[in-house]
Amino acid sequence: MANVGVILSGCGVYDGSEIHEAVITLLALDRAGAEVICMAPDMEQGVVNHLTGEPVEGAVRNVLEESARIARGKISDIANIQAADIDALVLPGGFGAAKNLCDFAFKGTDCEVHPQVARLVREIVAAKKPLAAICIAPVLVAKVLGNDKLAHQLTIGSDEGTAQALTAMGSEHINCPADEFIIDQENKIISSPAYMLAGSISEAAEGIEKTIKALLEMI
Amino acid sequence: MANVGVILSGCGVYDGSEIHEAVITLLALDRAGAEVICMAPDMEQGVVNHLTGEPVEGAVRNVLEESARIARGKISDIANIQAADIDALVLPGGFGAAKNLCDFAFKGTDCEVHPQVARLVREIVAAKKPLAAICIAPVLVAKVLGNDKLAHQLTIGSDEGTAQALTAMGSEHINCPADEFIIDQENKIISSPAYMLAGSISEAAEGIEKTIKALLEMI
Numbered sequence: 001m002a003n004v005g006v007i008l009s010g011c012g013v014y015d016g017s018e019i020h021e022a023v024i025t026l027l028a029l030d031r032a033g034a035e036v037i038c039m040a041p042d043m044e045q046g047v048v049n050h051l052t053g054e055p056v057e058g059a060v061r062n063v064l065e066e067s068a069r070i071a072r073g074k075i076s077d078i079a080n081i082q083a084a085d086i087d088a089l090v091l092p093g094g095f096g097a098a099k100n101l102c103d104f105a106f107k108g109t110d111c112e113v114h115p116q117v118a119r120l121v122r123e124i125v126a127a128k129k130p131l132a133a134i135c136i137a138p139v140l141v142a143k144v145l146g147n148d149k150l151a152h153q154l155t156i157g158s159d160e161g162t163a164q165a166l167t168a169m170g171s172e173h174i175n176c177p178a179d180e181f182i183i184d185q186e187n188k189i190i191s192s193p194a195y196m197l198a199g200s201i202s203e204a205a206e207g208i209e210k211t212i213k214a215l216l217e218m219i
Numbered sequence: 220m221a222n223v224g225v226i227l228s229g230c231g232v233y234d235g236s237e238i239h240e241a242v243i244t245l246l247a248l249d250r251a252g253a254e255v256i257c258m259a260p261d262m263e264q265g266v267v268n269h270l271t272g273e274p275v276e277g278a279v280r281n282v283l284e285e286s287a288r289i290a291r292g293k294i295s296d297i298a299n300i301q302a303a304d305i306d307a308l309v310l311p312g313g314f315g316a317a318k319n320l321c322d323f324a325f326k327g328t329d330c331e332v333h334p335q336v337a338r339l340v341r342e343i344v345a346a347k348k349p350l351a352a353i354c355i356a357p358v359l360v361a362k363v364l365g366n367d368k369l370a371h372q373l374t375i376g377s378d379e380g381t382a383q384a385l386t387a388m389g390s391e392h393i394n395c396p397a398d399e400f401i402i403d404q405e406n407k408i409i410s411s412p413a414y415m416l417a418g419s420i421s422e423a424a425e426g427i428e429k430t431i432k433a434l435l436e437m438i
Contacts, residue, residue, distance in 0.1 A: 011230060011238075012288035019230075019289055023242035023420075030421045050287035051294065068269035069231030070238055075270065201242075202249045 001035050002219050005086040007078060007117060008040040008067035009096025013195070014048035016063070018094030021134055021194050022070045024205045025092050028212035037086055039078040040067035041114050045100045063100050078116045083123035087219045090212070093135020093194055102140040109168045113140045122148065130188040130218035132181075132211050138166065138191045145187075146170025153184040157193030179206040181214060188218050220254050221438050224305040226297060226336060227259040227286035228315025232414070233267035235282070237313030240353055240413050241289045243424045244311050247431035256305055258297040259286035260333050264319045282319050297335045302342035306438045309431070312354020312413055321359040328387045330362055337363045344369070349407040349437035351400075351430050357385065357410045364406075365389025372403040376412030398425040400433060407437050 006025060010016020029036050040063050047059035068075045091097060098105040102113040113121075121144045124131050133141045138154040139162070145152045146169040155176035156162045163173040174182045178199075181192035192211040198204035225244060229235020248255050259282050266278035287294045310316060317324040321332040332340075340363045343350050352360045357373040358381070364371045365388040374395035375381045382392040393401045397418075400411035411430040417423035 013291050016288075018291075019238060020242050020245070020291070023239050024246065026239070027243065027420050027424055030419055031424075049284050050290075050292050051281075051284045053292060062270075065268050065270045069235075071269075072232050072237075072239070073269050073272060200249055201246050205246055205250075 001033060002087045002216060003037055003085065004029050004034045005037045005039055005081060005089045007089065007091045007101065008038055008070055008075070009094060009100045010045050010063050011066040011069040012048070012050050013094045014050055014053060015046055015099060016066055016094055016096035017070060017092050018135060018195055019070060020201050020204055021092040021094065021208060024208045025090055025134070025212060028209050032212065032216050034216060037081065038067070038071035038075040039081050040064045040075060041100065041116055042077045042079070043100065043114070045096070063096070078120060081120060083120065083127045083129060088130045088215050089120065089124045090132045090215065091134060091137035093137050093196070097135070097137040098139055102143060104139040109165050111143055113143050118144045125187055125189070128188055130190065130215050132190040132215045134192050134208060134211065135194040135196050141189065142166045142169040142171040150187070152187050152189055153182060154189065155182045155191045155193060157196035159196060178203045181207055181211040183214060190214050220252060221306045221435060222256055222304065223248050223253045224256045224258060224300060224308045226308065226310045226320065227257055227289055227294070228313060228319045229264050229282050230285040230288040231267070231269050232313045233269055233272060234265055234318060235285055235313055235315035236289060236311050237354060237414055238289060239420050239423055240311040240313065240427060243427045244309055244353070244431060247428050251431065251435050253435060256300065257286065257290035257294040258300050259283045259294060260319065260335055261296045261298070262319065262333070264315070282315070297339060300339060302339065302346045302348060307349045307434050308339065308343045309351045309434065310353060310356035312356045312415070316354070316356040317358055321362060323358040328384050332359045332362050341367065344406055344408070347407055349409065349434050351409040351434045353411050353427060353430065354413040354415050360408065361385045361388040361390040369406070371406050371408055372401060373408065374401045374410045374412060376415035378415060397422045400426055400430040402433060409433050
């Protein structure tokens with residue numbers, strides 16, 4: 001049975017993990033017989049009121065505690081997970097991937113990636129274990145691998161500004177529709193746009209289910 | 220295209236909607252071509268730290284705002300939804316159904332149901348429109364219909380204490396495994412245990428997917 005790590009980034013599309021993407025990922029992994037190891041960084045995050053879309057001034061939550069909502073309490077601090085513990089790694093999207101796992105949402109291509117997230121992504125790619133990055137999560141993969149001068153391919157769908165940012169950080173960006181994925185065979189990196197493009201939960205699910213199937217086949 | 224209401228109760232198994240159950244419900248409805256209308260009561264809720272399982276003393280969140288995380292912001296105050304607006308109604312589970320939509324988790328069979336939730340459940344059943352209650356959500360349906368002296372059948376799986384409470388509130392309880400559902404044909408009420416019994420997200424999904432299929436066939 002494959003052990004697959006899933007990095008969560010909070011709980012809610014505007015300040016954490018995109019909940020649909022995360023749950024569809026967990027369901028696809030479980031249905032394929034994989035053992036899932038959820039993890040998140042133990043750090044503070046800002047809060048967005050998801051009813052209004054507005055930031056809640058002064059409010060602070062903890063990324064690991066909020067991610068535990070999606071994981072039903074079964075989650076580890078990412079600092080305690082090594083590449084040796086898992087056979088593959090998945091990063092669902094949501095603004096948490098661009099606000100908490102890295103600060104791309106605030107600093108663009110000058111972003112920094114959370115050191116534990118950067119460490120694990122680097123370890124997994126170096127170990128030639130497959131990695132899937134969904135929705136906006138490819139931005140942090142681009143930053144880590146770009147810093148390491150490792151040539152690689154990713155997609156965030158077809159948003160021009162974000163695609164240009166990926167290119168600036170060192171990726172080759174490939175356009176991709178919501179219900180598909182792209183594979184960087186050399187580095188065993190899979191990416192799929194999900195809600196970067198999807199107009200419905202079904203459309204996001206189609207791309208994510210294909211992504212997880214391809215990920216497990218690469219183990 | 221069917222319009223199906225989904226009553227959410229927060230965001231997280233211990234103080235809100237069970238996230239997997241809610242997302243699997245939304246996905247099954249969307250895949251079947253239904254239009255989903257998410258709703259929740261505009262009210263305060265207590266907070267449980269999902270990493271430790273412990274209540275957070277003094278912390279308060281808003282059920283409608285937290286539910287909006289699962290609905291990606293597309294959600295209505297339940298006070299604004301009438302039975303005439305929808306063709307069917309689904310109540311996913313999670314402790315929010317027993318702490319926010321009613322107070323069964325605190326008061327057992329003496330619980331009260333949130334007035335807007337009780338109103339809509341009563342309207343839907345009176346209109347002979349189908350209703351699905353998942354996981355622990357049947358307790359509030361039992362309370363509403365039991366108060367109205369309406370004979371009906373429900374399942375919460377096989378937990379003896381909860382089954383006895385349903386019976387005491389006026390239901391006929393029927394044992395049911397996690398991957399199945401039961402139908403009260405007379406009242407068009409479907410129920411499925413999901414995480415009351417499920418040992419995995421796949422098992423919960425199997426019962427919920429069957430439940431949604433049966434619900435849509437009854438419209």
